Amino acid sequence: MTRDAKRLSLILLFAPFALWILLLIVLPHIGMVALSLREKVAPRIYEFGFGNYIDFLNEPIYWNTLLRTASMSLLVTALALLIGFPIAYYIAKIAGRRARGALFLMCLIPLWVSDLIRAFGWILLLRQTGVISSLLVWSGMTDEGIEFLYNDAAVIVGLVYTVILFMIVPLVSTLDGMGDDMIEAGYNLGGGHLTVLRRIIIPYAMPGIVAGCIVTFMLTAGSYLTPILLGGKNSSWFTEQIYNQFITRFNWESGAAFGFLLLAFTSITVWLGLRLSGQSLANTVART
Amino acid sequence: MTTDDAFDLECLGICKDFGAFRAVDDVSFRIPSGTFFSILGPSGCGKTTLMRMIAGFETPTQGDILLKGRSVLSVPPNRRNVKMVFQHLALFPMMDVYENIAYGLRCAGAGKDEIAGRVADVLTRVALPDLARRQIHQLSGGQKQRIAIARCMALNPDVLLLDEPLGALDLKLREAMKIELKLLQHQFDTTFVYITHDQSEALVMSDYVAVMNAGRFEQVGRPEELYHAPKTAFVAGFVGDSNRWSGRALEVRADGIKVETEAGLTVVATAFGDGAISAGDAVEVFVRPEFIAATRPGPDAAAPGGNTHSGTVDSVLFNGANSRVLVRSPNGTMIEADVVVTGGGNDLHEGDPVRLDWPFAQTMCFAAGGA
Numbered sequence: 001m002t003r004d005a006k007r008l009s010l011i012l013l014f015a016p017f018a019l020w021i022l023l024l025i026v027l028p029h030i031g032m033v034a035l036s037l038r039e040k041v042a043p044r045i046y047e048f049g050f051g052n053y054i055d056f057l058n059e060p061i062y063w064n065t066l067l068r069t070a071s072m073s074l075l076v077t078a079l080a081l082l083i084g085f086p087i088a089y090y091i092a093k094i095a096g097r098r099a100r101g102a103l104f105l106m107c108l109i110p111l112w113v114s115d116l117i118r119a120f121g122w123i124l125l126l127r128q129t130g131v132i133s134s135l136l137v138w139s140g141m142t143d144e145g146i147e148f149l150y151n152d153a154a155v156i157v158g159l160v161y162t163v164i165l166f167m168i169v170p171l172v173s174t175l176d177g178m179g180d181d182m183i184e185a186g187y188n189l190g191g192g193h194l195t196v197l198r199r200i201i202i203p204y205a206m207p208g209i210v211a212g213c214i215v216t217f218m219l220t221a222g223s224y225l226t227p228i229l230l231g232g233k234n235s236s237w238f239t240e241q242i243y244n245q246f247i248t249r250f251n252w253e254s255g256a257a258f259g260f261l262l263l264a265f266t267s268i269t270v271w272l273g274l275r276l277s278g279q280s281l282a283n284t285v286a287r288t
Numbered sequence: 289m290t291t292d293d294a295f296d297l298e299c300l301g302i303c304k305d306f307g308a309f310r311a312v313d314d315v316s317f318r319i320p321s322g323t324f325f326s327i328l329g330p331s332g333c334g335k336t337t338l339m340r341m342i343a344g345f346e347t348p349t350q351g352d353i354l355l356k357g358r359s360v361l362s363v364p365p366n367r368r369n370v371k372m373v374f375q376h377l378a379l380f381p382m383m384d385v386y387e388n389i390a391y392g393l394r395c396a397g398a399g400k401d402e403i404a405g406r407v408a409d410v411l412t413r414v415a416l417p418d419l420a421r422r423q424i425h426q427l428s429g430g431q432k433q434r435i436a437i438a439r440c441m442a443l444n445p446d447v448l449l450l451d452e453p454l455g456a457l458d459l460k461l462r463e464a465m466k467i468e469l470k471l472l473q474h475q476f477d478t479t480f481v482y483i484t485h486d487q488s489e490a491l492v493m494s495d496y497v498a499v500m501n502a503g504r505f506e507q508v509g510r511p512e513e514l515y516h517a518p519k520t521a522f523v524a525g526f527v528g529d530s531n532r533w534s535g536r537a538l539e540v541r542a543d544g545i546k547v548e549t550e551a552g553l554t555v556v557a558t559a560f561g562d563g564a565i566s567a568g569d570a571v572e573v574f575v576r577p578e579f580i581a582a583t584r585p586g587p588d589a590a591a592p593g594g595n596t597h598s599g600t601v602d603s604v605l606f607n608g609a610n611s612r613v614l615v616r617s618p619n620g621t622m623i624e625a626d627v628v629v630t631g632g633g634n635d636l637h638e639g640d641p642v643r644l645d646w647p648f649a650q651t652m653c654f655a656a657g658g659a
């Protein structure tokens with residue numbers, strides 16, 4: 001193949017990718033940033049300014065919602081890691097060859113059902129006339145049904161359930177790459193269970209942990225259906241604010257500003273997380 | 289040498305069953321302090337299983353393991369003073385060389401200064417003093433090898449176990465590491481238990497070799513004992529090269545056993561091993577190529593106490609000092625014999641008639657299929 005032909009094939013290969021990045025990622029965001037920097041001074045008259053951002057800062061409800069969304073997302077991420085790590089370890093290291101496939105498949109099953117149906121399943125379980133509450137009444141532990149829905153705990157449980165798969169998959173793939181002899185060497189050289197976990201298994205799995213955390217955090221912070229359906233009116237999720245600005249208030253400028261703020265805020269959180277764990281994004285992506 | 293603590297490691301009647309399958313079967317041995325002990329056996333004979341039991345990763349179904357005279361069966365792997373170099377070394381890729389070596393010392397609760405001192409010391413002893421801050425993936429195969437040994441030796445183990453650590457290296461490096469391992473063992477003056485399926489590694493490095501087959505120890509002895517006085521047909525076949533013929537004993541004489549091989553070659557052999565051989569028994573005969581003299585047919589008579597056969601050179605296998613000729617005897621048996629190829633006019637060539645002589649005493653005869 002001549003060099004020109006090589007270059008041509010390279011361009012052809014990359015064209016769809018470049019188009020996708022440009023049309024679906026770069027352009028909408030430029031549009032959104034531009035939109036968010038327009039201030040409404042009179043009906044149909046706009047001028048450039050940071051008014052939408054200043055509004056955000058001046059209204060505590062807005063930034064409280066953002067902080068709440070971020071902290072709840074961090075909590076969900078931490079819970080997903082705490083629950084997902086033992087599961088991933090079991091799948092990758094303890095389960096036999098055949099059990100492994102079945103277990104992995106079971107983790108994937110929730111993905112076959114849409115977000116909406118999954119959330120609705122939780123509602124059936126948790127509402128006052130739902131399965132759990134009815135069971136409690138039937139067993140005589142309470143006289144009246146208990147409303148488990150519409151509180152933070154319900155939102156967190158629902159979110160952890162939705163995103164945990166995205167924690168387990170990268171963890172399994174990194175842990176799978178770790179030979180059993182690595183763990184045995186850890187014990188052989190005198191380490192106890194805790195030392196082996198802390199000094200060998202976790203550092204080895206770090207790229208998977210970071211990748212899983214990034215994905216779960218981003219998914220959680222950007223989720224809409226689960227917090228709204230399980231948290232009800234007082235879920236105060238930031239995506240709900242964005243939705244309200246765009247759809248209810250028809251204030252596209254402020255909605256765009258909020259959207260951009262969410263992106264910036266989550267990006268900074270991820271960057272801080274990478275910094276603290278001493279991982280680089282490239283390293284994380286390459287190892288998982 | 290009669291007290292118990294003269295032995296670093298003793299195994300007494302060790303058995304290991306995986307379900308109905310017996311991987312290690314009644315293995316007993318004791319290793320004197322400071323020796324290089326090899327376990328040699330074909331793939332799947334249970335070498336790794338035996339070593340994992342010594343290290344504590346598997347529990348024997350039967351038997352006892354003693355370290356420095358004390359039973360360690362109830363001691364968990366991280367408390368046994370037995371360190372192990374894994375087949376694929378298992379260096380920790382997320383730590384550098386220093387941290388890899390320091391890991392064990394930290395687990396033992398050593399202080400910062402002590403760790404620094406010990407790491408520097410052990411790195412000098414494996415002749416890699418400048419590599420402390422290298423990452424594992426920046427090391428060559430031979431360097432990784434030595435770091436894996438250093439990581440264990442920093443902890444002053446009673447016994448160092450090595451599970452085919454040269455398996456992953458290329459041939460040239462293997463040859464160099466063989467000698468190096470032996471020197472390192474001298475340096476550290478620690479008992480090494482070395483697992484291998486390569487008989488030349490075992491012969492070159494070891495003070496004692498145990499030959500293992502199908503979960504059992506066939507014979508334990510010095511390398512030259514195994515080579516010259518094998519106790520079983522398996523050992524004779526596995527250790528070193530040999531011509532191997534099955535046949536039947538025709539007659540038991542004072543100077544040896546007259547055997548006719550399946551192909552019809554008649555040789556006089558000496559009985560080896562424990563099984564008694566009487567006329568009519570099926571036997572296996574082994575002759576090492578270096579004991580067979582291949583010469584041009586001459587007038588001189590056969591030496592007494594020796595087998596003499598004639599044949600034609602089928603091919604010359606030139607390999608420098610280890611060259612061989614493959615000789616076809618009149619009845620079609622192929623016989624390998626070592627020759628010196630000088631490049632001069634006296635060398636044997638394909639198609640040449642040739643005479644083969646070897647002593648009765650070097651013709652090893654075992655009862656076939658015997659225990």
Ligand SMILES: Nc1ncnc2c1ncn2[C@@H]1O[C@H](COP(=O)(O)OP(=O)(O)OP(=O)(O)O)[C@@H](O)[C@H]1O
Pocket residue numbers: 306309311329330331332333334335336337338485
């Ligand atoms: N956990 C296990 N469960 C069942 N069988 C096993 C197990 N571990 C080993 N075996 C069997 O025990 C036998 C001995 O295995 P082992 O690993 O000790 O062989 P080895 O001598 O080290 O072989 P190699 O030279 O190939 O490493 C093999 O037949 C193997 O299939």
Ligand SMILES: [Mg+2]
Pocket residue numbers: 335336337451
């Ligand atoms: Mg093995």
